[in-house]
Amino acid sequence: MDNAEYVRPPLKHVEEGLFAAMVAIGVSIVVASIAYTLQCSTQFTCVNDGTCKALYDQSCSFSNVVSPIGYKLYNMSSDVETVNAFTRGVCALGERQLADENGRMRCVRQLSYPDAFVKEIADPTGTSHHERACGQWIKSKSTPDEVTYFSFYDEGDVGKEVIDAIKDDLDIRSSASDVTLFTAACKTMLVNSAVAPSVSIAYHYLKENVGSPSTQLHVLNTLGMLAAHFCEVPIAMGVALGASNKFSLKMRDGTLLSSDQASETLYYVGESSSVRDNVRAFVSMMDRTPESLLSTSSSTNQQPLHNILNGALVQFGISLSNEGIPLSQDLNLTGASVGVYAMDHLNMLTKFIYACDQTTIEHARAYLLASASQCALQVRAVVTGEFGMNSITEQAAASVRLHRNKANSLGRIALESDKYLSSVNDTVLFEASTTTWSMLTRSSYALHTTTPSHASSVCWDATVAVFADALDHRVYQKLVSSRAVSNILGPMITTLKEAVAGEIRSGKLSNMLLPNKADRESFAQAAHNVQFRIAGAERTSQFGRNAEFRRPSFQSTDGPILMMLKQAKAVFFDRIRLALDGSDLCQHPPLYRSTARNAYLLNSAPCAMLFPGILVSPFFHELFDEQSLYSRIGFVIAHEIAHVTSDTQRWNMTAASLLLANYSSSTWIEASADLIAAGAINRTNKVSREQACKHVSQTWCACVPNGYYERVGRTHPPANLRGDRVCDFLM
16 A cells, blocks of 8 residues: 555645535634633533533643534535544544543544555655654643653553453452452452451461471571561572573572561561570571682582471472472373572572571571561562561561562562563572562551541552452453454464574575575574463463462451462462473563563563563554554564574674664664565565554654763663664665
């Protein structure tokens, strides 16, 4: 389709009647603006008169009151442009006025289908590809403080709409879901000021699990039990990338309690003075650990690590054999040996074991009880903001603060500043699976006696922190059509994997990737092998994880703090079992929030993750035609598949410097994925080069701030240049 078919013609070519109508509308808008202070500032009197509509930002918009005779007079009755002008109102190009649940007008993205290309934002007179694709939109926007992409500017609004809808669902108390049970219990606790007894219930649950250990082996087992609840203990345990496309279990240094605050937390939960004296003595002994024992190869000693792991697994009816093979009749976990690896030196664990050696089992038990009481208080802190890090050392607090800005939920981390993700590595996966309660502590206090609306907000934040996987599924259900996934997305992915493989073998960039055909074939095979997942997809479905989630056993007497601990234990097992049952890396859980308009590739697998937040307009809709689908979500999918070529050590760098001469070297990995993806979608014969160019240009065009320049060291091609370079490559 050429420009004349989709670009609004110059005004001089429009019929005189329509011209007069547009002038009349323009005059009415000016008059409405002059009358703004008279109409809108007087309690929206025009709203009652039907001559304006209230906007969400407390201002107002004109309302069309043209009669049918007026339509006929101005020859407007069947003109699409006129309808667009009326429905746009005061909104920017590419947006339309819509009423929210309160009846106030707001501007939302215009949905264009079956052709997803939004014609009214195009500027055929533009000198660059992105200007021709969305130049009118750029001109209609005020200069932003940061780069604002046409495809991403409403990401937050869509996410909020979905979350608001989910919150409404959770208010239906008759629902039997764990999330609904928790949110109801949480609100009841806050409204009735029952936080303290709820903490006490949670502490006694942990205390019962601590029991009365009789040997150091039992002490280490108990340490594993607390780690399985994401408590702050001297060791943190999580999953990471392993050999043969499998997961491994890794441990890193945890945190230590300070003497004074450990004693205070025990006092808070009502433990005796003798227990508090014992914990002071134990902490004092940890502080006297000889330097010769620290930062040595002692962390390679596997026995304590296996004892801790066994203590965590016994919670789920699982044990490790002497060969490290997980044994469980219930889950049939019998297979390869499970190794436990230390991330650097485990100095905190070394101090803990040294104190165990130098004191008594009762002293060690006192420390475990202090860890349990601190854990219950930190779970409370996720809800109320109180007692967040009050019982760990300054060194440990510094470590927690370092990781807190990366934490999002149990098993999740926050998106980094560069919102367009690259491949995910071992560190990212491990950090996500070792998120603790302290990292999720609220930044502000909730009131002890709170209003119902305040309780709803506070409990929602707690729900996000603990039930991320369940919320993923709800987001998926709100945003994604299962029919569209099976009928459109599935076949498209198969086609694009073949196309990317073909582009790697014989496309324009093939000489850059590897020096000979045989070597390029390894990249092509990797493209064929990419598995795709969608965050929140039904477990055991085409794009979901294989294993079912093992739900916690809630009881009506638990209270919300204990419910959070039980859910944490279920999340811990859901992650750890990846290493126990020999899952391939593509079974990893989503690492980021599901409303993100994003995707990433776990290159080691290789496995690509799509978030429901990107399976929406302007990237995806089941009503889009084939050209739009392949040029938009297809480009994203092909880009992720193309990331299998990201091993630059295998590139022909001389060829790369020529083929990618228009890109800065720091963006070569992303740029090559873009160009391979562009070649692949053209190779499918589903879309012409011209159509691919205009769609890619529009989805990646942006308004940029004054003085915008390409940041040194950035990983992705800069705004607007990204689409322009793809078009240059295609044309």
